[in-house]
Amino acid sequence: MSMYDVVIVGSGASGGAVAYTLCQAGYKVAVLEKGRLIKREEFSKDELAYCRRDLVTPNLFDEYHTIEEKVDGEWVTTPTYESGWSFWNGNIVGGSSNLMSGMLHRMHPDDFRLKSKYGEIEGANVVDWPISYEELEPYYTLTEELVGISGKVEKHPFEPPRSTADFTQPPTKENAVVKLFDKSCQALDITPLVTPRAVLSKDKPGRDACYYSNRCGSYGCSSGAKGSSREALLKPALATGNLTLMSNTYVKYLHTDTKDEVDHAVVVDTVTGKEKKIQGKIFVVAAQAHESARLLLNSANAHHPKGLGNSSGEVGKNLIFSGGGSGQGELHKDSLKEIKFEDLMTTGLFVNRSILDWYFIDHWWDGKFKGGSVEFMFEHQNIISRARKDNYKDGKLVWGKELGERVVSRFTEQKSIRFEVFNDWLPNDNCFVSLDPVHKDKFGMPVGKLRMEGHPQDLKVGNYIAKKCEKILEEMGAKNIYSAISSTPPQNLVAGGCRFGNDPKTSVLNKYCRSHDVKNLYVADASFMPTGGSVAYTWTIYANAFRVADHIVDVLKKRASYQV
Incomplete structure (x- = not known):
């Protein structure tokens, strides 16, 4: 049985960053990925396969979650194979980073100290991070270069400070609608910003620039332009000869012979059904927040009766998603201003605009509270979902000629x-x-049970910002404007569950994301986050995983020096 320096569970953004760093440093690494490998040339824009079937996620009758929601004051549990509500996000090599839209932002320095800035919030478990923005900034910069993030630095009071003057990649190409958008924002005294995007606008060695397919989010990239873990990190890690990539490998649990260290992972080959052990000196869990917590809980034994690394009882607690919601308006041919309709209808080009004006609210009338960010984009270009919209009249489905005319x-x-x-x-x-x-999955392991309830403050902030955004759409001349802010969590934005901190009694991991209880166990995905900021998590996940990986390299070097 091979002994690896590091065994990583999961191949997404965090697993890829750790694997890349360690392989470049010369260490032998095994990445265990439950899903299969899909090569670049195999990705397609098949809406049926990617968005209406389960090509890249497990069948919910084989693997699922149960969801606890409050109904009439009582907690009711429903398996996702009944609701159809899937919490799987890209179970393939590279994980959901293959399928992201790639609209990324850094967290703001004050996101790391929310409790210090705003104090206690009743009913919320807000704490400061044990690290600062300044500690993470070099790794944000590293991610920008290695993963490939295109953009343009513009002055704004809520833009985080940078150690470099600008992005190494210019912004991706923009639709003519940005002229109308920017002018409308300026009329409202709002500052539109170019969206940083994990999509190459220029070729990079081994990867081609964006080809503007018109379908980015929900789909894999056929040029390598998207900054997925698979493209940006796992491929170069494999090229070192130090990475063993084990796809179709489901991890049942991590085994400890002693209280202090994991000695092997028990895995199942999802194709043959055979079980085996994978040994390592250090283990890194990077399976996505809710699944990482589940794995630690399923790894309970005599030494760790409440779950691996769970002496605090905090494993799985303080799960977070992203607050907010969305809105939309229609730009019509007969009322469009500023730009030509045929330019608006050009396919594939991005809107590429973000608003940070309401990231922090400190207003004499509205009060002082943490706000959020906004991304603007065209509606998802999936043909089927667009054709099915608004096909009702007086509560009844529209058919025949009238339906055809509407479409x-x-x-x-x-x-x-x-x-x-x-x-x-x-x-x-x-x-x-x-x-x-x-409930158990097809491998005989207890499934994750997610209890989900948002805080009232989340809705207050989301609605405040949505109303501001509706004003922008009104200024643009859009019709049929609406917004929907909800406490229903987005399944693709999950964090927390193994929060890091300095106190082992109230946190699962230390500042380097190493278990307080188990000295060779790290959790490198978004599980570590005690709060999530007001941006998508991916850039922070990448950056923190690079930081954790550097620490692991230092640990391995010290181990080697002791043995000489």
Whole structure:
């Protein structure tokens, strides 16, 4: 049985960053990935396969979660194979980083000290981070270069400070709608910013620039332009000869012979069904927050009766998602201003605009509170989902000629512009993952049971920002404007569950994301985050995983020096 220097569970953004760093440093690494390998040339824009079937996620009758939601004051549990609500996000090599839209932002320095800035919030478990923005900034910069993030630095009071003057990649190409958008924002005294995007605008060695397919989010990239873990990190890690990539490998649990160290992982080959052990000196869990917590809980034994690394009882607690929601308006051919309709209808080019003006609110009338960020984009270009919209009249489905006319009009006479609000999901006692006492997956392991409840402040902030965004759409001349802010969590933005901190009694991991209890166990995905900021997590996940990987390299070097 081979002994690896480091065994990593999961191949997404965090697993890829750790693998890349360690392989470049000369260490032998095994990456265990439950899903299969899909090569670049195999990715397609098949809406049925990627968005309406389970090509890249498990069948919910084989692997699922149970969801606890409050109904009439009582907690009711429903398996996701009944609701159809999937919490799997790209179970393939490279994980969900293959399928992201790639709209990334750094967290703000004050996101690392929310409790110090705003104090206690009743009903929320807000704490300061044990590290500062300044400690993470070099790794944000490293991510920008290695993963490939395109953009343009513009002055703004809520833009985090940078150690470099600008991005190494210019912004991706923009649709003419940005002229109308920017002018409308300026009329409202709002500052539009170019969105940093993990999509190459220029070729990079081994990867081609964006080809503007019109379908980015939800789909894999056929040029290598998207900054996925698979493209940016795992491929160069494999080229070192130090990485063993084990796809179709499901990890049942981590085994400890002593209280202090993991000695092997027990895994199942998902193709043959055979079980085996994978040995390592150091183990890094990077399976996505809710699944990482589940793995630690499923690894309970005599030494760790409450779950691996769970002496605090905090594993699975303070799960966070992203607060906010979305809105939309339609730009119509007969009322469009500033730009030509045919330019608006040009396919593939990005809107590439973000708003940070409401990231922190300190207003004499509205009060002082943490706000959020907004991304603007065109509605998702999936043909089927667009064709199915608004096909009701007086509560009844429209059929025949009238339906055909509606669909033609929708595709040829208007284009919808959309916004997505991201604000903090406040951690609270009723948002956590535990093990379901009854339900098991096809491998015989208890499934994750997610209890989900948002904090009232999340809705207050989301609605505040959405109303501001509706004003922008109104200024643009959009029609049929609406927004929807909800406490229903987005399944693709999950963090927390193994928060890091300095006190082993109240946190699972130390500042380097090493278990307080188990000295060779790290958790490198978004599980470590005690709060999530008001941006998508991916850039921070990448950056922190690079930071953790550097620490692991130092640990391995010290081990080697002791043995000489």
